[in-house]
Amino acid sequence: MRVVIAEDNVLLSSGLELLLNSRGFEVVTIAVDAAGFLTAVKTHRPDVTIVDVRLPPTFRDEGVRAAVQARRDHPGLPVLVLSQYVEHEYAGRLLADARGGIGYLLKDRVSRVAEFTDALRRVADGGTAMDPEVIAQLLTHGDPVDTLTPREREVLALMAEGHSNATIAQRLLITDNAVHKHIGNVFLKLGLSAGDSGHRRVRAVLAYLRSRGGTALPQ
Template sequence: MTEERLRVVLAEDSVVLRDGMAELLAVRGCEVVAAVATAEDLVAAVAAHRPQVAVVDVRMPPTHTDEGVRAALRIREAHPGVGVLVFSQHLEASWAARLLAGGAAGVGYLLKERVARTSEFVDSLRRVAAGGTALDPEVVGHLMRARRRSAVDALTPREREVLALMAEGRSNRAVAERLSVSERAVEKHVAAVFAKFGLLASPADNRRVLAVLAYLSETG
């Protein structure tokens, strides 16, 4: 049984890379319905051709800053059924987080220098087109670190104090004695820390240890 040809819109400002990618994708059973050089042309091409997936670089003309990923967000909003795969040499964790904010279905973010084979890239394209996710491990790592930084920043001064004392290996009772508060108050602060770090109760994990590790990784 012949595999269905994947309809792709390709956005890449380098004509050499754009033409080369279009040829490689065609060989791998994809139909590049449009290959464009700018973010505005990308948005227009998606609206006109309604592909299954759009491939876009982060930085595109005219400023080569974030036009491509802004266009990806517009496509996600206007055409939620179209998968979006960011394919770039630039890792922008904040933009990756915004792309994933509405859900990870149909989103990919791959780094050009880390894709070893065309077959892997096409497999990722098909996965994103089908509503799946394709994220480079380095992108995931940056997102997790950004999430931990955000969680630490969200702590109140008292919660930071409690967590810092937890990091010293102190029990709730010892923390309460050090801060001259009730043990019950410390328990409430610890629960708030767990909630802000997204640490749910699990028999397999020690939330106290995980919270301390997250805190130390961002403040150490």
């Protein structure tokens, strides 16, 4: 699996490269700024990308802007964003794209190697990988989705973390059938019919998270 990294911190980018190359990934290049990242994506057409939220020259939101632009230029490009802190606005910008293949993790998750590489693979496969702390922050902003029950929101939050139905059932101490029913209700309430294009599970998660933190980028 070919990876492009956008990270200006040499220690972190080198560490990521060593870690990923030892785990079956191939880091094809490392960009140190947004422009370099966009060029690298166009040149190498990676299977998945890792982008720091803050990149030179201002170290504000160049990374997330580049990630959004890359997905516009290359629809469906899998992007895993790394951030030092929980920044719900930046997460919301990324989530404004209703397609899957999106992840947002805090940088300290990288030290949990198995968890991090699993999240990266999930994003590469078109799923989502949201840091629990990011989800918690998103849930505190904006109005709740009135049509969803508290239990349905709990199920969706765990779906956003990438958990399977079986794991969700274990976490919430309910049956697999109950999880299936809750997810079915969510699909119904969010208007996601079986005929919808894309994965309903991913679309439901993104719609839910966008309702809490989604902020469109300026055109």
